[in-house]
Amino acid sequence: MTIKFSTKADPIKPTVVALFEKDQADKALHGKTLHDFINTSIKHKTFNQEASKVCSTHRVEKTRIQKILLTGFGKEKDWSEKNARDMAAGIIKAAKGMEASDIHIILPHQSLGELQALTEGLILGNYDPALHKTGKDQEKKDKNKIKTITLITNRWGKDHKAMVEKGQHIAMMVNYTRNLVNAPPNMLDIDAFVAEAKSIAKENKYTFTDIDKKKLEKMKMGGILAVNQGSTHPAHMLILEHKGADEDPIVLIGKGIIFDSGGVNLKPSGSMHEMHLDMAGAATVLGIFQLLKKLNIKRHVIGITPVTDNAIDAKSYRPSEVITTYSGKTVEIKNTDAEGRMILCDALHYASTDLKPQYIIDMATLTGACMVALGYRNAGLFGNNEELIKKIEQSAKNTDEPLCHLPITDVDEKAMKGKVADLANLSNTHNYAGSSRAAAFLKNFVNDSKWAHIDLAGPAFTKDPKPYEVSMGSGYGVRLIIDFLENL
Numbered sequence: 001m002t003i004k005f006s007t008k009a010d011p012i013k014p015t016v017v018a019l020f021e022k023d024q025a026d027k028a029l030h031g032k033t034l035h036d037f038i039n040t041s042i043k044h045k046t047f048n049q050e051a052s053k054v055c056s057t058h059r060v061e062k063t064r065i066q067k068i069l070l071t072g073f074g075k076e077k078d079w080s081e082k083n084a085r086d087m088a089a090g091i092i093k094a095a096k097g098m099e100a101s102d103i104h105i106i107l108p109h110q111s112l113g114e115l116q117a118l119t120e121g122l123i124l125g126n127y128d129p130a131l132h133k134t135g136k137d138q139e140k141k142d143k144n145k146i147k148t149i150t151l152i153t154n155r156w157g158k159d160h161k162a163m164v165e166k167g168q169h170i171a172m173m174v175n176y177t178r179n180l181v182n183a184p185p186n187m188l189d190i191d192a193f194v195a196e197a198k199s200i201a202k203e204n205k206y207t208f209t210d211i212d213k214k215k216l217e218k219m220k221m222g223g224i225l226a227v228n229q230g231s232t233h234p235a236h237m238l239i240l241e242h243k244g245a246d247e248d249p250i251v252l253i254g255k256g257i258i259f260d261s262g263g264v265n266l267k268p269s270g271s272m273h274e275m276h277l278d279m280a281g282a283a284t285v286l287g288i289f290q291l292l293k294k295l296n297i298k299r300h301v302i303g304i305t306p307v308t309d310n311a312i313d314a315k316s317y318r319p320s321e322v323i324t325t326y327s328g329k330t331v332e333i334k335n336t337d338a339e340g341r342m343i344l345c346d347a348l349h350y351a352s353t354d355l356k357p358q359y360i361i362d363m364a365t366l367t368g369a370c371m372v373a374l375g376y377r378n379a380g381l382f383g384n385n386e387e388l389i390k391k392i393e394q395s396a397k398n399t400d401e402p403l404c405h406l407p408i409t410d411v412d413e414k415a416m417k418g419k420v421a422d423l424a425n426l427s428n429t430h431n432y433a434g435s436s437r438a439a440a441f442l443k444n445f446v447n448d449s450k451w452a453h454i455d456l457a458g459p460a461f462t463k464d465p466k467p468y469e470v471s472m473g474s475g476y477g478v479r480l481i482i483d484f485l486e487n488l
């Protein structure tokens with residue numbers, strides 16, 4: 001989708017007109033024909049300027065007006081970046097029904113941030129996860145495809161255009177992340193994921209390190225190797241580095257389970273087919289790395305993605321095994337479905353001991369318990385550093401990617417001690433507070449690094465979609481972390 005800029009309407013083109021409540025059309029901006037039509041519609045109350053109301057499509061007799069969609073933005077004093085993003089998605093969805101590939105949108109004045117958010121909403125709202133249709137279904141989709149959007153407003157300065165461009169970059173890479181999360185595990189297997197990371201590194205000239213299975217064995221990364229035992233594809237720990245500043249690195253770690261069958265503790269079949277989502281953390285890290293260079297982010301950022309399947313096989317790791325992790329700490333396996341923490345523990349220890357990090361932030365679809373607690377909109381946020389938590393909470397507010405700070409208590413930490421080994425991968429008391437207990441387990445591997453853990457099991461694969469989402473991979477976390485890095 002290309003975005004163009006203009007300061008004048010063209011009533012022959014399929015056009016969306018957006019106005020705040022109580023505003024009237026403007027002759028200079030809307031042109032005479034459209035101006036009269038809009039103001040008549042307002043007068044006769046066929047144009048309702050309340051927020052999110054998409055009012056009418058018309059072919060107006062005796063004028064050049066072809067297809068017009070009138071939409072309200074509500075009260076100007078309530079307008080915000082969030083509203084701009086949300087309502088832009090509404091516009092694009094309504095515009096799809098116009099069967100037009102080239103759409104004009106006439107906007108009331110927007111601030112720079114609102115312009116960025118609005119652009120994000122248009123591109124995110126246009127996302128379609130059905131990438132594998134053929135024949136008639138595909139043809140129908142092609143017919144409704146919007147190829148060009150012309151944004152029309154009073155004035156286009158350099159700054160305004162730059163913000164639209166920025167919103168475009170960000171949204172395209174959120175959509176990229178959604179595609180990775182939504183990809184079927186046969187189409188995006190371990191090897192394909194490695195190739196994807198490698199190509200991002202090459203394109204953006206990032207340093208790329210692939211710790212493949214042989215190297216994992218040499219380094220004694222026992223956690224990820226245990227989880228990988230049942231898989232037909234060997235595991236990888238991938239490392240991307242963007243050296244945008246001379247400083248200690250901010251390390252981003254993403255859980256990359258290509259498919260989580262549960263392993264020997266096999267998951268029930270009801271929703272197992274969704275478990276290709278379990279690499280959403282790693283996909284988010286790749287989405288962020290797609291943007292660091294494009295947005296010229298002057299920070300030193302290292303991304304780590306441990307990648308494997310959690311498969312069931314005669315060679316799979318079993319409950320009751322004791323695994324020696326990269327840290328040297330031993331872990332009793334009480335449930336092979338608690339595999340995320342077993343691959344993250346090696347990545348966290350690597351980050352905290354080999355990299356001298358400024359901060360570590362890991363992102364993982366780690367626990368169903370986090371969804372039980374918070375649902376699909378909020379991620380769980382855990383950590384050991386108040387200042388880092390505050391910064392992430394601020395970015396969550398800025399980007400409307402919400403999260404809730406949850407505790408790691410002494411009781412949680414005690415519950416993760418092993419009977420015969422240092423730790424257990426499942427609580428030794430009961431199964432409540434599952435997301436705090438998982439976080440308490442991870443805490444053993446960060447040493448004294450400033451660390452935050454984002455459990456995005458709910459929002460990364462949503463069933464409560466926002467206006468600019470569909471019920472599937474959301475790309476949650478990309479906008480959040482980009483905002484965090486920009487405001488650091």
Ligand code: BES
Pocket residue numbers: 260262277278335337338339340365366367368369426434457458
């Ligand atoms: N990948 C799952 C968590 C998950 C569940 C993410 C549903 C998204 C949707 C994780 O590996 C897992 O299986 N966690 C277990 C942990 C338990 C065995 C301690 C869970 O949540 O049940």
Ligand code: MN
Pocket residue numbers: 260262310336337338339340
């Ligand atoms: Mn699991």
Ligand code: ZN
Pocket residue numbers: 257260278337339340365366
């Ligand atoms: Zn998992």
